[in-house]
Amino acid sequence: MRFAVCWKHVALGGPAADAPERELDPADARWAGVSPADEAALEVALSLRDRADAGSTVDVVTLGPPAADATLRAALAAGADRAVRIDAGFTHGGSRVAGALAAALVGADQVWCGDYSLDRGTGSVPVFLADRLGAAQALGLVGVGLETWREGSPLRVVRRLDHGRREVLDVNAPAVLSVEGSVASLRRAGLAATIAAKSAPVDVVAGPTADPDEDAGLVSPYRPRARVLLPPVGGALSRVRDILHVGGADQSHSETVTLDPHDAAARIIAQLAEWGYLEEPPADA
Numbered sequence: 001m002r003f004a005v006c007w008k009h010v011a012l013g014g015p016a017a018d019a020p021e022r023e024l025d026p027a028d029a030r031w032a033g034v035s036p037a038d039e040a041a042l043e044v045a046l047s048l049r050d051r052a053d054a055g056s057t058v059d060v061v062t063l064g065p066p067a068a069d070a071t072l073r074a075a076l077a078a079g080a081d082r083a084v085r086i087d088a089g090f091t092h093g094g095s096r097v098a099g100a101l102a103a104a105l106v107g108a109d110q111v112w113c114g115d116y117s118l119d120r121g122t123g124s125v126p127v128f129l130a131d132r133l134g135a136a137q138a139l140g141l142v143g144v145g146l147e148t149w150r151e152g153s154p155l156r157v158v159r160r161l162d163h164g165r166r167e168v169l170d171v172n173a174p175a176v177l178s179v180e181g182s183v184a185s186l187r188r189a190g191l192a193a194t195i196a197a198k199s200a201p202v203d204v205v206a207g208p209t210a211d212p213d214e215d216a217g218l219v220s221p222y223r224p225r226a227r228v229l230l231p232p233v234g235g236a237l238s239r240v241r242d243i244l245h246v247g248g249a250d251q252s253h254s255e256t257v258t259l260d261p262h263d264a265a266a267r268i269i270a271q272l273a274e275w276g277y278l279e280e281p282p283a284d285a
Contacts, residue, residue, distance in 0.1 A: 008117035009068035036181030037114025077189035088207030098128030
């Protein structure tokens with residue numbers, strides 16, 4: 001059985017990456033890595049291979065520049081059987097990345113991905129990949145039934161839904177699956193394996209050419225949107241009561257308004273613009 005794992009090599013840039021407009025140096029491997037979710041995907045694939053029939057393999061595939069070879073060798077040291085690098089830069093969107101990955105993943109029974117990467121973290125590549133491969137998909141997994149799985153049978157997985165709910169799925173191969181970082185911790189590579197991986201071959205294939213019409217954007221570490229907090233109201237005691245919701249605290253930052261549908265829609269749009277989620281609405285909106 002053939003398992004494959006997609007890793008997203010990200011160059012984090014080093015201490016100077018705190019400058020927001022600094023372009024990241026893809027060759028700076030000292031500050032490169034993959035997300036905990038990607039590591040969890042590899043651990044799940046390795047665990048399934050260990051339970052599968054003899055001859056089963058795990059391939060790790062990434063799209064990136066030569067600096068990504070060091071990341072792939074870390075996967076080989078952990079136990080992967082083969083490493084493949086699709087030679088390309090960081091300027092391609094999720095659909096083109098998935099198209100390039102799919103060419104190297106044809107014939108894989110299960111393709112495992114992390115549900116986010118260290119940079120943009122959109123989690124879109126597994127969706128595109130399942131479409132390109134014509135495979136089933138189970139994304140955002142928080143549990144994998146490793147102990148009960150046997151080769152040739154469906155794999156039982158647990159998927160996170162909204163409002164704390166869970167969905168249990170039985171997934172047949174071929175399939176593309178993505179996991180959260182909490183699902184598994186990547187096994188520690190031994191010293192002998194780490195040394196051997198430094199000289200292990202990494203298969204390199206040609207990647208997609210640059211598309212002048214594609215908006216690559218600036219690759220930078222993910223930074224969540226800053227939230228605007230209202231200034232404290234009242235004395236220290238009332239603020240503590242407000243935080244703890246005890247003592248009948250009467251401070252509130254909410255507002256209740258009654259408007260007709262047209263004015264209510266305009267009010268919502270204006271508020272979203274004020275929070276930074278939308279551009280400022282036109283004056284005649």
